[in-house]
Amino acid sequence: MLRSIIEAHHGRTGRAAAVPYPEPAMAILPIIITGNPVLHTPAKPVTVFDDELRTLVDDMYETMLAAPGVGLAGPQVGVPLRIFVYNYPDDEGNERRGVAINPELWISPSPVDEPDEDADSEGCLSVPGERFPLVRSQKALLRAVDLDQKPFEIEAEGWFARIFQHEFDHLNGVLYVDRLDLVYGRRAAKAVRRAGWGTPGNSWTPGIDDLEG
């Protein structure tokens, strides 16, 4: 069922249909680019925890690492479900990766500072190759379940908290470029227009298309 959802969301440039069947153990999925309704519509809770969901998560990890990215949400691979993966090592370099299913997020009040072009520069695999500064809350508390429906929570700070806010936004149909202040918002809109995005049917595949370099 998920595979057909993925294919349904890919238009003329989507490559999902070219994946041989039966599928390989892990697959790099095409990443949907801004303009497709799946990215701009709230996602639905996961209700079925089966092997297909496990395969989806494996593929999402694979796709995120190949991009490369630090997070990837279901809608970005055409799956309108409340699920995201993340991969962000801590300050000591220890691996910190996981999947959050049906997450809730609490955040500290957002600072009122002006965005800093270096420190706050954010990017998104669905607006590939672009970065714009956005002020985010410094702290976030994530509560979600894993693939075994086991609840967990993670307190995050700094960039890790930013990743959770970014991915959680995806599940609500919000991209970071939707949150930019006026000046950067205009620049982002211009970049999207210039690239020919902003309409359904655009995607890119890590390892095939070089858009994040």
Ligand SMILES: [Zn+2]
């Ligand atoms: Zn994103």
